Amino acid sequence: MVGKHPIGVLALQGAFEAHxxxxxxxxxxxxxxxxxxxxxxxxxxVLPGGESSAMLRLMEPQELFVRIGKRIDxxxxxxxxxxxxxxxxxxxxxxxxxxxxxxxDVERNAYGRQVFSSVEALRFSPQYQGDTxxxxxxxxxxxxxxxxxxxxxxxxxxxxxxxxxxxxxxxATFHPELGKGTLIHELFLRGIGRQHR
Amino acid sequence: MQNHDKKFQxxxxxxxxxxxGVIMDVTTADQAKIAExxxxxxxxxxxxxxADIRVQGGVARMAALEKIQEIQETVQIPVxxxxxxxxxxxxxxxxxxxxxxxxxxxxxxxxxxxNHVNKHLFDVPFVCGCRNxxxxxxxxxxxxxxxxxxxxxxxxxxxxxxxHMRAVQRGIRTLGILDQHELMAYAKEIQxxxxxxxxxxxxxRLPVPxxxxxxIATPADAALVMELGAESVFVGSGIFKANDPDRRAKxxxxxxxxxxxxxxxxxxxxxxxxxxxxxxxxxxxxxxMLSRRGW
Numbered sequence: 001m002v003g004k005h006p007i008g009v010l011a012l013q014g015a016f017e018a019h020x021x022x023x024x025x026x027x028x029x030x031x032x033x034x035x036x037x038x039x040x041x042x043x044x045x046v047l048p049g050g051e052s053s054a055m056l057r058l059m060e061p062q063e064l065f066v067r068i069g070k071r072i073d074x075x076x077x078x079x080x081x082x083x084x085x086x087x088x089x090x091x092x093x094x095x096x097x098x099x100x101x102x103x104x105d106v107e108r109n110a111y112g113r114q115v116f117s118s119v120e121a122l123r124f125s126p127q128y129q130g131d132t133x134x135x136x137x138x139x140x141x142x143x144x145x146x147x148x149x150x151x152x153x154x155x156x157x158x159x160x161x162x163x164x165x166x167x168x169x170x171x172a173t174f175h176p177e178l179g180k181g182t183l184i185h186e187l188f189l190r191g192i193g194r195q196h197r
Numbered sequence: 198m199q200n201h202d203k204k205f206q207x208x209x210x211x212x213x214x215x216x217x218g219v220i221m222d223v224t225t226a227d228q229a230k231i232a233e234x235x236x237x238x239x240x241x242x243x244x245x246x247x248a249d250i251r252v253q254g255g256v257a258r259m260a261a262l263e264k265i266q267e268i269q270e271t272v273q274i275p276v277x278x279x280x281x282x283x284x285x286x287x288x289x290x291x292x293x294x295x296x297x298x299x300x301x302x303x304x305x306x307x308x309x310x311x312n313h314v315n316k317h318l319f320d321v322p323f324v325c326g327c328r329n330x331x332x333x334x335x336x337x338x339x340x341x342x343x344x345x346x347x348x349x350x351x352x353x354x355x356x357x358x359x360x361h362m363r364a365v366q367r368g369i370r371t372l373g374i375l376d377q378h379e380l381m382a383y384a385k386e387i388q389x390x391x392x393x394x395x396x397x398x399x400x401x402r403l404p405v406p407x408x409x410x411x412x413i414a415t416p417a418d419a420a421l422v423m424e425l426g427a428e429s430v431f432v433g434s435g436i437f438k439a440n441d442p443d444r445r446a447k448x449x450x451x452x453x454x455x456x457x458x459x460x461x462x463x464x465x466x467x468x469x470x471x472x473x474x475x476x477x478x479x480x481x482x483x484x485x486m487l488s489r490r491g492w
Contacts, residue, residue, distance in 0.1 A: 012454050013217040013238055034454060049214050050238065051274050057236030057447070058454050082214075094273065108273055114211050114297035115320045119203040139210045140275065140297070178210050 007194075008033040008042030010068075012058035014050015014083060018177035022185045027197035036062045044077045044192050047084025049139065049175050052108070055083060056097055065097070072101045072168075079188040080171040085164075086142050088171060093145070102169050103148025104161075110143030117141070120174075122155045122162065134181070136162065136174035144173060165191075201317075208322035208342035211275065211297065212406040215239055215343075215429060219419075219450050220408070222246050222433040225264070226271040232436070235446035239275040239297070241431065242268045247304050247351025247487065248434035248473065257305040259287040265294060277324070282491055283309025292321040298343070299323045303490035304350045304433075311492060316340030326410065326491055328361045330368025331387030334397070337405055338390035344403060346427070347488040348411015351434045353475025355412045355421060357488055362409055362425040372398040411488065414439070414472045416452030416465050423456035438473035445469050 009016045011032035023030045033039050059065040080088050088102040117139045144161045155163035162173045176184035189196045218238020223229045229240045244260040259280050269276045275297035280287035291299045301314055303326050316323040317340035325336035326347035333344045348358030384394040409427035413419055414435040439445045448465045455461040
């Protein structure tokens with residue numbers, strides 16, 4: 001799927017510009033998605049970090065929640081970071097509506113409030129050893145408490161899964177868009193057959 | 198990467214996550230819940246909203262700790278709280294309480310009329326107000342992880358907010374056209390740290406997110422400050438002093454996302470009831486203007 005349609009970054013709230021900047025560094029163009037019409041025009045979607053409850057509220061007027069769910073079911077590839085993972089999960093604690101597109105359960109703000117946000121070293125699964133991203137930025141991060149069938153864990157923080165993959169979906173509970181590296185975005189682009197710099 | 202850099206990266210990281218979101222002043226857990234349900238990206242816990250501080254007078258201090266805690270227990274979104282300018286002890290207590298962001302704010306009565314808190318010494322991130330680029334860079338020099346233009350809090354009048362946002366953006370644009378040899382003189386003129394002046398000249402933006410605050414009372418006000426370069430907005434008295442806070446809160450949240458789309462703004466702005474009545478900030482005396490506080 002070498003796209004004539006661009007990659008869209010959901011731009012309702014949060015660090016959407018930071019994702020575009022990473023794609024820019026990789027020589028890949030992306031567009032912002034705020035409306036149903038803009039959602040229809042893209043071939044891959046980024047669900048950025050931010051506040052998941054605010055994004056859910058902002059999806060309501062145009063039924064973007066349902067539309068995004070339908071497109072993912074129909075095979076739209078997704079890169080989700082932090083709040084994006086909360087939106088994709090099957091079950092969220094404390095309870096919150098979610099798309100259920102990724103077979104994981106998550107607990108919001110599980111590492112504590114902002115004073116416990118941190119930069120952490122990751123441990124990668126053997127096949128990605130060479131790709132080590134080194135350090136990852138966690139901001140009031142969610143914790144994945146259950147990894148369901150069909151979901152592969154690519155990296156851990158201590159024993160917590162923090163980088164996960166299922167067909168068409170790459171999900172990070174940290175913020176690859178805030179670091180200097182581009183590894184996670186490259187992994188996503190490779191997964192959807194896109195060329196980059 | 199140095200530990201110091203990592204700490205700053207994590208602080209600015211939260212500010213990045215709040216972009217495009219609305220930070221709402223709340224005085225009770227019930228209001229915090231209304232704000233979260235309306236789509237606020239964060240709440241600011243305080244004792245009295247700025248409009249009431251104006252009317253009631255007296256010394257305005259950090260909010261009661263029980264109240265902040267009650268709000269923290271009620272919502273999942275980040276909880277911010279204000280300390281007085283230069284009040285190191287209030288700032289330390291708010292950090293110990295694990296608030297997510299401290300606003301060293303001119304809305305409270307200043308504790309120090311010369312110095313602000315050295316924010317590098319804290320793990321909790323700080324947001325500070327500014328009226329122009331020099332003030333913004335002084336606060337960033339002290340370690341602020343987010344800047345908000347001050348506007349005139351509790352007035353419901355957007356003119357000061359516009360003035361301050363325009364001043365910051367004009368300062369940034371001016372740096373873009375200066376010769377490298379002119380940067381020190383400009384730093385001297387605006388009384389800003391030279392290193393940050395150079396950084397802004399090179400990057401064409403502030404090194405931390407820049408939000409707007411003070412006087413935002415309608416979705417149109419929010420759209421206006423976004424147009425002028427704000428990356429998001431703080432709404433104080435504008436929500437809970439309006440006659441239908443819930444609908445107004447939802448509308449301002451939508452306006453910050455869709456500020457470039459006038460048709461959407463029309464739709465969003467209908468049927469909101471009355472906005473807060475407000476004060477003409479041009480009629481305030483210098484002493485009455487909260488934005489004049491901060492050095």
